Amino acid sequence: MSTSDLDVDSADLLGPAALADPYPVFASLREQDPVHWDAKYRSWFITSFEDVTEALREPRFTSNRITPYREKILSRPGTDPLLREAFGVLDDWMVFKDPPDHTRLRRLLSRAFTPRSVSRMRPAIEAIAEELLDRVIARGDNHVDLIADYAYPLTASVIAEMLGVPKQDRDRFKDWSDQISGLVFGSLGDEDRHRRGAEGMTELTGYLDDLVAAHQRSEADDLISMLIAARDDDDSLSHDEVIATGVLLLFAGHETTTNLIGNGILALLEHPGQQTDLDATDPARVNGLVEELLRYDGPAKSVVRLVTEDMIWRGKQMKAGERVFLFLSSANRDPDAFENPDTFDVGRRPGRQLGFSAGLHYCLGAPLARLETSIAVPAALGRLPGLTLDPHSAISWAPTLLTRGMSRFPATYELPSGPDR
Secondary structure (H helix, E strand, O other): OOHHHOOOOOOOOOOHHHHHOOHHHHHHHHHHOOEEEEOOOOEEEEOOHHHHHHHHHOOOEEOOOHHHHHHHHHOOOOOOHHHHHHHHHHHOOHHHOOOOHHHHHHHHHHHHHOHHHHHOOHHHHHHHHHHHHHHHHHHOOOEEEHHHHHHHHHHHHHHHHHHOOOHHHOOHHHHHHHHHHHHHOOOOOOOOHHHHHHHHHHHHHHHHHHHHHHHHHOOOOOHHHHHHHOEEOOEEOOHHHHHHHHHHHHHHHHHHHHHHHHHHHHHHHHOHHHHOOOOOOOHHHHHHHHHHHHHHHOOEOOEEEEEOOOEEEOOEEEOOOOEEEEOHHHHOOOOOOOOOOOOOOOOOOOOOOOOOOOHHHOOOOHHHHHHHHHHHHHHHHHHOOOOEEOOOOOOEEOOOOOEOOEEEOEEEOOOOOOOOO
């Protein structure tokens, strides 16, 4: 079936086929209706590289999608007070703000995520990756879930270590993060996600409140202390902003990178010929791999904006309050922007891919995500010989329009033979 044969009005990006491979649907949308009103999701879908890039810069598309959503949810009779508090935390997240509030928060936080400051984490990331792979190999059963056993605990451990979270507490963040994910991203067919998300947010903010208090009594060389001390002239983060930013970093700081590592390993398993061009000791090769992973099957499927005023944009009548999905994944496969876009090529000359968005909301944690991926992907392929998809267990993709990642990634590898096994 060609892209022109696909009916974009009936195509569902959360259907099983599109969750596993959304790119044929994206190709149809770009070809037939690149600024498309989707009746099922009551949202605009923007899919071409040019349009997505322009929309990311359009001030009439606001990032503040939480306030109207919060008002709608909290206006319902009998709303759980915990939900009110949870949305209050989300309201302080930088990713849901426009200038000047966004500019202020980004300025205060940016020094913590420069490539130079992030590079200090390399030894810790390498050690965590080796420890997790040691655990997998020690089981001796040649099976691994590359999300649950590797990508997720690696990224969660890295951000927790950066924040100064004690090692014995780090496992608790998986449950909290999963709960908050339902609140932020939504979850297909899960009507109870708001309650569980609010409960997870309450527990996590309580934990971070205690952690911040401990850091205020005794300063440490970590992100929590850096957030407390963050200052620009007479400006600094409030206590609530420190807590909210800690929640954001713990949540978003590993969600994106988990997806990037998982999708990256999958791309290399599906294109084994590309592995021969990967030299883990060659920074240029590894950096090129990461850039191509971000373009080919990046971790963020889309970002959401709301229309602030009635307007005509790209010839379409848009109304104030309507939701807009800017599909980064589609833009990165646009043939008008990339040659042979559906071809995975680790030797591709780096271009202007949108894997970490662009403009004001370009991902602040991009240097950390790049570093973790450049370490984690080659380490898994190097330590787990013969790594391949598990023929008896299927991959499970997260059912959301916002992220592109797996919840399960079952694989097998070759066990060592002989007396050293």
